[in-house]
Amino acid sequence: MEKFFSVEDVDELDKVVQEALSLKANPHEHSELGKHKMLGLVFLNPSLRTRLSTQKAAINLGMDVMVMNMDKDGWALETQDGVVMNGTTVEHIREAAAVMGEYCDILGLRSFPGLKDRELDYSEDLFNKFVKFCGVPVVSLESATRHPLQSLTDLITITEHKKVQKPKVVLAWAPHIKALPQAVPNSFSEWMCKAQEQGLVEFTVAHPVGYELHEDFTKGATIVNDLDAALDGADFVYVKNWSSYRDYGKVFPVLQNWMLDNQKLKLTNDAKVMHCLPVRRDLELASEILDGPNSLVIKEASNRVWAAQVVLKRMLAKLK
Amino acid sequence: MEKFFSVEDVDELDKVVQEALSLKANPHEHSELGKHKMLGLVFLNPSLRTRLSTQKAAINLGMDVMVMNMDKDGWALETQDGVVMNGTTVEHIREAAAVMGEYCDILGLRSFPGLKDRELDYSEDLFNKFVKFCGVPVVSLESATRHPLQSLTDLITITEHKKVQKPKVVLAWAPHIKALPQAVPNSFSEWMCKAQEQGLVEFTVAHPVGYELHEDFTKGATIVNDLDAALDGADFVYVKNWSSYRDYGKVFPVLQNWMLDNQKLKLTNDAKVMHCLPVRRDLELASEILDGPNSLVIKEASNRVWAAQVVLKRMLAKLK
Amino acid sequence: MEKFFSVEDVDELDKVVQEALSLKANPHEHSELGKHKMLGLVFLNPSLRTRLSTQKAAINLGMDVMVMNMDKDGWALETQDGVVMNGTTVEHIREAAAVMGEYCDILGLRSFPGLKDRELDYSEDLFNKFVKFCGVPVVSLESATRHPLQSLTDLITITEHKKVQKPKVVLAWAPHIKALPQAVPNSFSEWMCKAQEQGLVEFTVAHPVGYELHEDFTKGATIVNDLDAALDGADFVYVKNWSSYRDYGKVFPVLQNWMLDNQKLKLTNDAKVMHCLPVRRDLELASEILDGPNSLVIKEASNRVWAAQVVLKRMLAKLK
The missing domain is CATH 3.40.50.1370 (Aspartate/ornithine carbamoyltransferase)
Known part of the structure; x- marks a missing residue:
């Protein structure tokens, strides 16, 4: 599972459900699996349930977690190529994603759609670029068109x-x-x-x-x-x-x-x-x-x- | 101790003080007690000492900690019942508290008074509702009328x-x-x-x-x-x-x-x-x-x- | 190493580089060294790489980490002595630094220059006072005039x-x-x-x-x-x-x-x-x-x- 983005990333639905229910019955059974593995959770938009539940899931698996709230930092990301970055964006997603991928074994990304440009939103441009440039498995924490968790x-x-x-x-x-x-x-x-x-x-x-x-x-x-x-x-x-x-x-x-x-x-x-x-x-x-x-x-x-x-x-x- | 809100939640003061001083002498003596237990710290207002000291205390006890700074997220909570939520509040405390209680074994809550409506502040409405709806033990990290820690x-x-x-x-x-x-x-x-x-x-x-x-x-x-x-x-x-x-x-x-x-x-x-x-x-x-x-x-x-x-x-x- | 602020805090450069490369080869070799030790990372300005990489380094060493984003809290620090604090600063660096030093074994501080008063910036007043008052070793996470990490x-x-x-x-x-x-x-x-x-x-x-x-x-x-x-x-x-x-x-x-x-x-x-x-x-x-x-x-x-x-x-x- 290189990414978890849509229902296409899971084959047999009942099997994954049963596996989840087995984890629910024994939350700490696999607490060695994530030892010395780092999960990075990147939020371009606010989150309550997603942040807490994913953090907790990672901790149950023995992972370490780092959370980046990029919405509040004014750390605006450029996503388009061929742009002279002399405006308000301070870092390109090519560098930002790649760097986070260096520090983390798995990344999660939340990014809402702008709801103005349908084609752009439905291209899932930001999520796809993040996956492409970060080089590690990515879990969608809600993207422009889907919320698979x-x-x-x-x-x-x-x-x-x-x-x-x-x-x-x-x-x-x-x-x-x-x-x-x-x-x-x-x-x-x-x-x-x-x-x-x-x-x-x-x-x-x-x-x-x-x-x-x-x-x-x-x-x-x-x-x-x-x-x-x-x-x-x-x-x-x-x-x-x-x-x-x-x-x-x-x-x-x-x-x-x-x-x-x-x-x-x-x-x-x-x-x-x-x-x-x-x-x-x-x-x-x-x-x-x-x-x-x-x-x-x-x-x-x-x-x-x-x-x-x-x-x-x-x-x-x-x-x- | 279902909640720690006022002096009423402690019987013999000298006994709790001596127990605290014993922890000070051996901070990590009970580092197994909190294993696989999650503390959630919810801040509706800023905090320095309370946040850091409570986090450290929990870590000393072997707990995991998740911090939610809800003041900065614009995640305004509705506290009144019978309100059609067509205004600025995005979630009711009934749901927000209950959900946090699902993810955490113990919760801490900081919430300052508005200093405008004395009756409302002194009713401790927000703190009491949080306790009622979250379903887990709650530590006050300073409420409208008290700061027991x-x-x-x-x-x-x-x-x-x-x-x-x-x-x-x-x-x-x-x-x-x-x-x-x-x-x-x-x-x-x-x-x-x-x-x-x-x-x-x-x-x-x-x-x-x-x-x-x-x-x-x-x-x-x-x-x-x-x-x-x-x-x-x-x-x-x-x-x-x-x-x-x-x-x-x-x-x-x-x-x-x-x-x-x-x-x-x-x-x-x-x-x-x-x-x-x-x-x-x-x-x-x-x-x-x-x-x-x-x-x-x-x-x-x-x-x-x-x-x-x-x-x-x-x-x-x-x-x- | 009481502080890490400039190149003066390291003697033989090649030796420290080789030690770093040895850690890169075996990231978790010293994962017991930081057991029950707390790192506090204090940000008066935004950070992506510094925050994540320093957190990860500390975790690799077995430390616990607490992060304080003081830029976003409006927790303005007074740095000058002899000032009657009846303005916008809510806490003096003498108290803030000393308190953080009580909770942490090592502190990191990021603080950008104002770029208006050259003498003030180049005196490294804020960083030096933080070191002086906190009483524990301090790592610069970028100060007014240097970024040694x-x-x-x-x-x-x-x-x-x-x-x-x-x-x-x-x-x-x-x-x-x-x-x-x-x-x-x-x-x-x-x-x-x-x-x-x-x-x-x-x-x-x-x-x-x-x-x-x-x-x-x-x-x-x-x-x-x-x-x-x-x-x-x-x-x-x-x-x-x-x-x-x-x-x-x-x-x-x-x-x-x-x-x-x-x-x-x-x-x-x-x-x-x-x-x-x-x-x-x-x-x-x-x-x-x-x-x-x-x-x-x-x-x-x-x-x-x-x-x-x-x-x-x-x-x-x-x-x-």
Whole structure:
């Protein structure tokens, strides 16, 4: 595993989930594997869950960790070639990535999209250049278009809590006041589509017209524009806002009610409710659900550790 | 010890002091106790001594430590229930605290008061909610109304340097240009009042009229409005500024000289002088004292490690 | 080694280089030396390479590390005595340094010059006071006038890559859009002058008229104002911008082309090209060189670990 960037970097989903659950049962079993190995976590954007859970996973494996918060340092990186660097960028990603690769055995990178230039964001230019120039395995801590540690976590959580062999999983768009990236829904969707292919789930995406995700991420999914219809018989509802891909990065008014509450939950098969957090209460998702018995959001966040740990474990095994 | 928030969380003061001094004599004696245990330190406000000393204490006990500086991330927390989160707060304390509790075995929290709404500050709403929602033991790293690690440190320092069985300890208000919280003087006062009850000290509080602390913190203390009178026969003078509790968060002119200098020190019983730091030289306290033989401020700061270590040790012992 | 501040703190240069290369060959050989020893890294200015490489070096030696980013905390330090602290500084360096010295066995300090008051910057007032008041060994992580870990790194890198016994090393001024400190060139120059004395290199400094370094740093060096002449026969070219020492902190237009590119490189003896990074591509140094076979910049950055590790190892040995 040279990089962990998308669902393509994992073959058998159920196998990686079982390996993660085995780590959850015995967190310190492989605490010698990471001895004298350094993980560098590079944040170009803020992080709470990702930073803490990945740090903890690395420590469980016996690794050392160094964290670089480059967003707050004003250490602006140049990513384009052929630019005379007489502006605000102080270092080129060619040097910055290569240097970090010298100090670390594995790197993690978080970088949000600008949400202005769709082609640039969806080229994953920054992440790909970082991988190319750093020369060591890289874990995505959320890139412009994907958040794979979150999606692996979500699959682990669904596996733990499913009551039927092949549960119905619904990704449900939710309202927000800000324009958010498509990274989490893209990623969840591509993981669920693959899980559907491998017979693990049935997958539906529900969103208002205009909020279509890029079709690369939703192959095989049932896509509907009616939340109530989607909720019918659902075993898991994954609530998440995203901005428009078509009218890139835009947010426009939605007339129907897309916020999940207890009344809508009645339409489901007593579904478990998921969200990657942070969640804006009573805007994206009703408090009554978050504080009720159907919410999995804290257990889901807790599982972030095991998703990170299985990925790091596999990378460490290849380093040896 | 489910939380360490006030003097109420410790029974016999002398016993905890002696345990701290034993750790000071053998810092690494319990370095196996914290193995595979994670301490999370959450700062909503800046910190130097508290951060470093608590980190060091945890490391001495064999713990791993993760630090979250949430003040600088703009990761504004919502603390009120029933709020539609369509404003500037990005995550509710219910989720944020619960998630951190999933990743850590013990949490520390620093949060200053707003100094605008007295009732809100003195309800300790934020600290209490953090304790309630995180589900793990919590150490206060200074809350709206108390700074218990500082006060335990102060008692340790007094115990080490006292020349008589029951020294006279004076908490002396000092000038400042900013409106500071009452947390340090409240806390010092409630610890000294309990120490007085347990026969360890005699305790006097001296401040100008208008700077009365809330009576819950000064029960049994001698309270005077004349610094010179208070200093008479003092063995320890604890210098500290605070803003008004009565006219909440306000600062008003004080005509007399309340800054301790060598001349005023002559009124004492060759008193040792303490301050929690940071101190503004020649505004709060004369340089001639800070640079002279009577100052304990550096030794006091040094003792912060042992206060934190004894608290963490007791919490770890209960986790087992 | 009570401090590591300048080339004066090392006697035999070749010996320290060989010791560093031995650590590079066996990074974890002394991983017991730093057990239960704390390194504190204090940054008053941003850092990427210095922070990561020094952290890694300490971890290789078995030390624990605490990092304090004081630039971002608004924790402004007062450095002058006799000041009534009723302004913006919140703590005096006397207390801040002393307290950090209580928590740490070795401290590192980064502090850039203001580039406004030459006498103040060149007095190294802040660094010297930090050393004086903290009471423990101090490693400079770059001070107002020197960057010794960088210079030791550079000597290590030259030693590794030299093809002749006594290579010709040229420090070549380069263009920039900002006014940069003289710390790196001063430091490189004083290390190369000593290396020249000890028969290790031949050293030339090339810069436009007006960019003379203080003569204390260039004793014995050949100084020229013609880049092409300097490059003739060079085995190593060390590219770096700096602002004027004479017209202190100023930058003025330079008519000739001082940016090293492949055409200029032809004047050399197939020289290896060095830079401390971050480098502004095609402003300071041509991309074609950075991406070509003559660039050592990444290997140089990588060697920062071994420079830091040999310094820390020597300090730890004296602590025992």
